[in-house]
Amino acid sequence: MNRVLSWRAVVVGLLVALLPALPFMSKFYLLLAFDALLFGAIAMSLDLLIGYTGLVSFGHAAFFGLGAYSTAILLERGVLSLWACLVAAVLVVGLYALVVSYFATARRGIYFALLTLIFAEVVYTFFRYTQTFGGSDGIQGVPAPRLMPAFAIDTPLRNYYVVLAYLALAYLVCRVLVASHFGKVLVAIRENEDRARFLGYNVQRYKMAVCLISALLTGIGGALYPGRSAFATPDLMLWTVSGEFIIMVMIGGLGTLAGPVIGGAFFVLLQEKVSSYVDWYFMVIGLVLIVIVLFMPRGLLGIRAMLGFKQWRATA
Amino acid sequence: MARDGVVLEVDAVSRSFGALAALTEVSLTVREGEVFSVIGPNGAGKSTLFNVVTGIHAPTAGRVRFGGREISGLAPEAINRLGIAKTFQITNIFPEISVFENVRVAAQSRARESGRLPSLWRLPDVGDAVTDLLTAFGLTDKRDELAENLSHGEQRYLEICLALATEPTLLLLDEPTAGMTPGETKAATALIRQIASARGLTLLLIEHDMSVVMGISDRIAVLHFGEKIAEGRPEEIRSDPRVIEAYLGPAEE
Numbered sequence: 393m394n395r396v397l398s399w400r401a402v403v404v405g406l407l408v409a410l411l412p413a414l415p416f417m418s419k420f421y422l423l424l425a426f427d428a429l430l431f432g433a434i435a436m437s438l439d440l441l442i443g444y445t446g447l448v449s450f451g452h453a454a455f456f457g458l459g460a461y462s463t464a465i466l467l468e469r470g471v472l473s474l475w476a477c478l479v480a481a482v483l484v485v486g487l488y489a490l491v492v493s494y495f496a497t498a499r500r501g502i503y504f505a506l507l508t509l510i511f512a513e514v515v516y517t518f519f520r521y522t523q524t525f526g527g528s529d530g531i532q533g534v535p536a537p538r539l540m541p542a543f544a545i546d547t548p549l550r551n552y553y554v555v556l557a558y559l560a561l562a563y564l565v566c567r568v569l570v571a572s573h574f575g576k577v578l579v580a581i582r583e584n585e586d587r588a589r590f591l592g593y594n595v596q597r598y599k600m601a602v603c604l605i606s607a608l609l610t611g612i613g614g615a616l617y618p619g620r621s622a623f624a625t626p627d628l629m630l631w632t633v634s635g636e637f638i639i640m641v642m643i644g645g646l647g648t649l650a651g652p653v654i655g656g657a658f659f660v661l662l663q664e665k666v667s668s669y670v671d672w673y674f675m676v677i678g679l680v681l682i683v684i685v686l687f688m689p690r691g692l693l694g695i696r697a698m699l700g701f702k703q704w705r706a707t708a
Numbered sequence: 709m710a711r712d713g714v715v716l717e718v719d720a721v722s723r724s725f726g727a728l729a730a731l732t733e734v735s736l737t738v739r740e741g742e743v744f745s746v747i748g749p750n751g752a753g754k755s756t757l758f759n760v761v762t763g764i765h766a767p768t769a770g771r772v773r774f775g776g777r778e779i780s781g782l783a784p785e786a787i788n789r790l791g792i793a794k795t796f797q798i799t800n801i802f803p804e805i806s807v808f809e810n811v812r813v814a815a816q817s818r819a820r821e822s823g824r825l826p827s828l829w830r831l832p833d834v835g836d837a838v839t840d841l842l843t844a845f846g847l848t849d850k851r852d853e854l855a856e857n858l859s860h861g862e863q864r865y866l867e868i869c870l871a872l873a874t875e876p877t878l879l880l881l882d883e884p885t886a887g888m889t890p891g892e893t894k895a896a897t898a899l900i901r902q903i904a905s906a907r908g909l910t911l912l913l914i915e916h917d918m919s920v921v922m923g924i925s926d927r928i929a930v931l932h933f934g935e936k937i938a939e940g941r942p943e944e945i946r947s948d949p950r951v952i953e954a955y956l957g958p959a960e961e
Contacts, residue, residue, distance in 0.1 A: 573816050573827035580813040583802035590762070590800075591874055592788040592817040 397567065401650070405560055412549055422548035424664055426555050426620050430613055432656035433559040435640035436566055436649050437609035442638065443647030444570055445602050446582030450505045451492065451512030452637045455607040457629030458485050458515065459614025461525060464624035467534035474537040474545065474554075478615050485611030486604065488515070493603035497596050500585070509631060520626035530625030537619045551620045558616060559653070562609050566649050569605065578602055639677075643684055645691025654692050713740040714776075715878050715910045716761070716792075721770035721780075723756055730756040732934045733770065738878070738912055743904065745913040745921045747945075748931035749954060754914045755797070757931070758880055761912070762794045763787040774878065788817075793876035797883045797914075799863045801870065803856035807847055810855050810866060811838045814873035834873075841869045844903055861892045868900070872907070879904070881913045885920055893917060897924050922946065930954065 408429070412422060434456060441447045462484045463477040471477070488511075496507040520528055536546035545554055569575050577598050580588045589595050618624050627633075636659065644655020662680065667673040688694050716738040723731040731753045738744045746754050759765045761772055763784040772780040779787055788794075802810045812834055816822060819832035842848045845865040850858060855866060864884060871879055884900060885893040897920050904911050915921045921928060921942070928945045930938040932954040938945060945951055 568829050572829050572831050573819065573821050576809070576813045576816065576831070579805060579809075580802055583804055584800065587796075587800045587802065587870070588813075589784045590788055590794055591814045591870065592785050592822075594783075594785050594823070597823075 397564070401563070409553075409556060412552060419548045422552050423620060424660070426548065426552050427664075428657035428660040429552075429555045429559045430616065430620075430656075431637075431640060431660050432653035433555075433562045434610050434613045435637055435644060435652035435656035435659075436559075436562060437606045437613070438637050439641050439644075439647065439649055439652040440566060440569070440578070440602055440606045440609075442641050443645075443649075443652070444575065444582060445578045445599065447497075447599060447603070448505045448638065449496075449508045449603070449606070450631065450634050450638070451508030451510075452607075452610050453629045453631065453633035454492075454512035454515040455485050455489060455610040456614035456617075456633070456637075457519070457624070457626070458488055459611035460617040460624040460628050461519065461531070461614075462611075463537065463615045464531040464534050464618040465525065467537060467618060468531050472535060472538045472544075473541075474539050474619070477537055478612060481611050481615035482608055485607055485614075489604050489607035489611075490600075493600040493607070497599040497603065509634070512629060512634060513631060516626055516629040516631070519629065528626060530623055530627075531618075532623045532625075534618050534622050534624075536622075545619050548620075551616075554619065555616055558612065562612075563649065563653070565605075565609065570649065574598070574601070639681055643681060643691055645693035648691070648693050651691045651693035658692060714738070715740050715774065716912065717771075717773040718757070718761065719771045719773065721757070721760055721767045721772060723753075723760055723765055723768045730934050731760070731767075734931065734934070734936050735770075736929055736936070736939070738910060740910055741905075741908060742926040743901070743911040743913060743924055745915055745925040745928045746931060747915060747918070747921055747928060751933075752931040752954075753934040754931055755882065756934075758794065758882055758912075758914060761787075762792060762880060788874060788876075791875075791877040792880065793871035793874045793878075794880040795867045795871045795882060795884060797886055799860075799867050801855045801863060801866050804854055806852050807842065807855055807858065807866060808838060808851040811841055811869050811873050814870040815841075818873075818875050837873065841872055845869055845899070860887055861889075861896075864888065864896065872903070876909070878910045878912060881911060881915075883914055883916055885915070885917060893920060900924070 411417065411425060438449060438452050441449050459481040462481040466477050466480055492508060492511045496504045519525055525531060536544045538544045545551055577588065577593055581595055581598060585595055640656040640659045641652045643658060644653065645651025662677060663673060666676045684691065714737055718734060718736040720733045720735050721731055722729065722733055734757060746757060748754050756765065760767050763782050763786065766781040771778055774790060774792060779790065802813065815834035815837045816832050819834060821827040821830050821832050842851055845868065847862060847865060850862060855863065858866060868884060885896050888896060901924050913925065925942055927940065928942055929936055930945060930951050937950045937954060938948045
């Protein structure tokens with residue numbers, strides 16, 4: 393068996409688990425930390441596509457938003473079990489992802505990005521411009537989901553540990569996946585899709601499978617969101633959100649899994665810090681991104697190599 | 709039905725692109741264990757023939773049978789899984805992963821897990837097969853190099869390793885010595901011949917370099933403007949007037 397977890401990942405995980413014990417961790421900071429971990433995990437899921445397979449999805453906000461709506465709709469109707477919400481999200485997002493990935497992987501190159509974007513815009517438009525699920529207001533003020541019948545996830549602390557558990561599981565899944573037979577084929581597809589076909593691999597099937605896995609991980613993340621925010625709105629599915637997910641992956645470092653987790657957390661914290669001072673915070677974030685792309689093409693995780701800690705090894 | 713020893717049967721295959729007839733009723737029979745070469749001037753249809761056999765193009769007319777089974781029109785990955793592997797005229801490898809990982813991803817396509825659910829979490833151990841191939845082609849020292857950093861000749865060998873790692877019974881080589889020096893070409897030709905016989909492989913070869921073809925082939929077919937103008941043993945081909953004419957032009961002046 394190949395070693396899946398490094399001791400470093402375990403230590404970092406434990407430290408993050410102890411974070412709420414810090415004296416200044418108010419409810420506000422706990423919720424901020426929730427967002428950092430949630431979007432870190434989603435960026436990591438997207439990295440399976442962008443970093444490992446070489447497919448840029450411009451529609452991940454739809455997977456996220458559909459997960460959030462699945463939970464919000466159930467909570468609003470009094471189905472409070474978190475597990476029921478997760479199952480619903482997996483079914484809804486999975487079905488949608490099957491359709492999108494079937495069409496998006498049928499064509500090569502730029503068409504994948506375009507088709508994921510177009511499908512996501514259709515979903516956004518449906519939720520935004522029909523009144524079926526609250527129109528532009530979305531679904532507001534839903535009750536907290538319950539882990540067990542007598543245990544509601546109704547405090548920032550509980551939400552924090554739920555999202556941490558999700559991140560840890562998603563990280564494990566991704567680590568096992570990229571080290572597997574399947575993961576090696578994904579990298580081969582990224583490197584040279586035609587050659588992979590002549591080695592006997594049905595490339596479209598592999599692309600569909602990784603799309604589905606990435607979408608499900610993202611959708612599960614979305615399903616946890618209403619527990620923290622008590623709402624699901626169409627804005628969660630805006631194409632700019634998909635763009636932010638891509639930026640998180642880029643900031644963190646393509647094809648590294650851990651990098652995009654850091655990238656997602658970094659993005660959330662930077663946005664929070666900068667936007668509390670200036671309205672044009674996106675300009676600042678844009679500048680930071682440009683600097684990173686120009687001077688640190690391997691992203692934040694690449695800093696280790698730049699500082700000489702450890703020789704960088706290419707993803708393989 | 710598979711007739712005795714017949715591996716590949718190209719049966720009156722035509723392929724046209726619009727008004728251009730790239731192949732016109734070409735028939736070939738490749739028998740088990742032989743080295744069969746297809747030669748011809750540029751634009752003779754050699755690559756189109758390969759592309760039809762490996763599934764890039766479906767034939768416009770005619771059939772291709774492999775081991776008695778019709779394969780015309782199947783997808784490249786399906787044809788590969790039946791046991792036909794191909795190397796490319798222009799080196800076609802996985803540039804930014806190591807030499808070992810290149811061959812591993814090829815070899816694991818024949819593992820039991822391939823295409824099944826457990827492949828999501830298991831990594832089949834194909835290290836021995838990979839090491840054998842790298843040793844045979846003298847690439848052992850380069851196993852941890854990124855493939856893009858290999859020399860041209862080494863990349864040509866890696867190209868063949870990738871194809872062989874899928875454990876084919878029929879190997880199609882599209883100008884395997886393209887871009888090699890005469891010395892490298894000689895060594896490569898000998899090596900290919902030796903590995904093919906050690907593995908009991910049947911070879912179908914496209915080649916420009918006449919010295920390669922004459923030295924390695926059991927039989928040769930000559931294509932000219934999409935039609936087969938000759939087929940026979942190397943010495944027959946060498947003295948065939950139609951072949952000489954196709955290569956050197958008509959002898960009227």
